[in-house]
Amino acid sequence: MVTKMTPANYIIVFSAALVILLSMGTRHSFGLFQTPVSEAFGIGLTAFSFSLALQNLLWGLSQPFVGALADKYGSGRVIAIAGVAQVLGLVILANADSIFELHVSTGIIIGIAGSGTTWAVLMSVVARNVPESRRTFFFGLTGAMGTGGQILIAPLTQTNINAFGWIDALLILAILLAVIVPLSYVLKGKTSDHGAQKEKAESLLQTLDRARRHSGYLYLTAGFCVCGFHVMFIAAHLPNYLLTLDMPEWLPGTAISLIGVTNLAGTLIFGWLGDRYSKKYLLSILYFLRSLVIAAFIFFPISPASVLLFSAFIGFLWLATVPLTNALVGQLFGIKYLATLAGIVFASHQLGSFTSVWLGGWLFDETGSYELVWQIAIGLGLLAALLHLPISEKPTETPQAQPAA
DSSP: OOOSOOHHHHHHHHHHHHHHHHHHHHHHHGGGGHHHHHHHHTOOHHHHHHHHHHHHHHHHHTHHHHHHHHHHHOHHHHHHHHHHHHHHHHHHHHTOOSHHHHIIIIIIIHHHHHTTSSHHHHHHHHHTTSOGGGHHHHHHHHHHHHHHHHHHHHHHHHHHHHHHOHHHHHHHHHHHHTTHHHHHHHTOSOGGGTSOGGGGGSOHHHHHHHHHTOHHHHHHHHHHHHHHHHHHHHHHHHHHHHHHTTOOTTHHHHHHHHHHHHHHHHHHHHHHHHTTSOHHHHHHHHHHHHHHHHHHHHHSOOOHHHHHHHHHHHHHTSSTHHHHHHHHHHHHHOSTTHHHHHHHHHHHHHHHHHHHHHHHHHHHHHHSOOHHHHHHHHHHHHHHHHHHTTOOOSOOOOGGGSOOO
């Protein structure tokens, strides 16, 4: 177990952050291809939108299984295979000539492969290479790179689409993602090789059974589902919501960009706070503040200024839950199977994301308004804030840690 950071540890953390930046930056760029790809295929937006929805759903649902593979066979192998698969998916999409190939490449291949180059697997790499006392901060630093990818790679991709066309822009993304493969060598290893001796006695099934019976883990999982509901509803529907209010055309894009910028600060700051104060109380405060910010936004007159204020505040709270939640899972159950346990929690995040995106669209089509979804988001935030209060932050005992009969 790491007690002091060395240059080698910093290189590993930097490499993990770079993988997340490349992978998440690519994911955030897919919306830019929706119009040119749909026009090239002579279809409406529905087909590509379905591919993106499928990508997000499979990205979340595959996290526990890909995390289990990383825990068993080592993160380096999983990251390398996932990196190759993502490159392959982009190349297939660039050469696709049917809707079937569109769904297979964008939805299935890239959706599943993305789980091997993002949160659960990479956070387990970081966990075993930093001191426990600074784990939450480094989780926050690594997680912030996901937003860094959104800020850096998405504009670059838009420039490439405008300059070279969408096919060449996809191939340029594939070249960037290929960097993940050599980086995987730096990120090799299994968390069980770095964990405490008492963690080695417990199998994955025993750990999963212990987590299943731990109320705190269930509350964390439920809370992260609410996190997914919040962020994806806002990301997917805030632009259209603003257009229905006849806001300026420049405002939706600016609002989403501002969320990304302030998210960097929020993730880093709450990661730093998580090493110094109770993680469950910080999470409870985060979810309460989200509800407060959303309520203030929809219950007061909406103007361009209020939209920008909302974006700044909600962005600060956006993914600050990620380092705190992952660190608390590691604190409760150790880091040996962190990729699997964090993967399960993240799967609930994506279920919440899928639900909010679908529910927002369905209710808007039925009622012509988003007001009910905003109100649901407020209620869920308050519920999540309450759910985190009874969580015990005391590490659970492994079978070997119990007294012998």
